[in-house]
Amino acid sequence: QVQLVESGGGLVQPGGSLRLSCAASGFTFSTSDMSWVRQAPGKGLEWVSDITRAGGTTRYRDSVKGRFTVSRDNDKNTLYLRMNKLKPEDTATDYCAKECTTIVGVLTGCTNRGQGTQVTVSS
Secondary structure, three states, X not given: OOEEEEEOOEEEOOOOOEEEEEEEEOOOHHXXXXXXXXXXXXXXXXXXXXXXXXXXXXXXXXXHOOOEEEEEEOOOOEEEEEEOOOOHHHOEEEEEEEEEEEEOOEEEEEEEEOXXXXXXXXX
């Protein structure tokens, strides 16, 4: 079955950096578009970024453009999210997700999602 296992979260000061990883198994990773989504405390799930199957096209929500970089290694079945210049409003549980759909940047669904990794930005 599909398994998505995130790692790399933690506590970081504002302005700091983290790199999240997602180990994928149970499906053909190289033929799947992948996404990062997140849920801040008391809020709903929101789309953050996605990357096409070969990595040729990436997209980001406006609030993370220029700070976050999504990438993938299809040989290692791994998805990454490099997060720089982190802000307190980036505090959330971040999830790796498979084949998400969005409408005007609003998340409408994903076929699968991992258990998440906590990112806390605080001084």
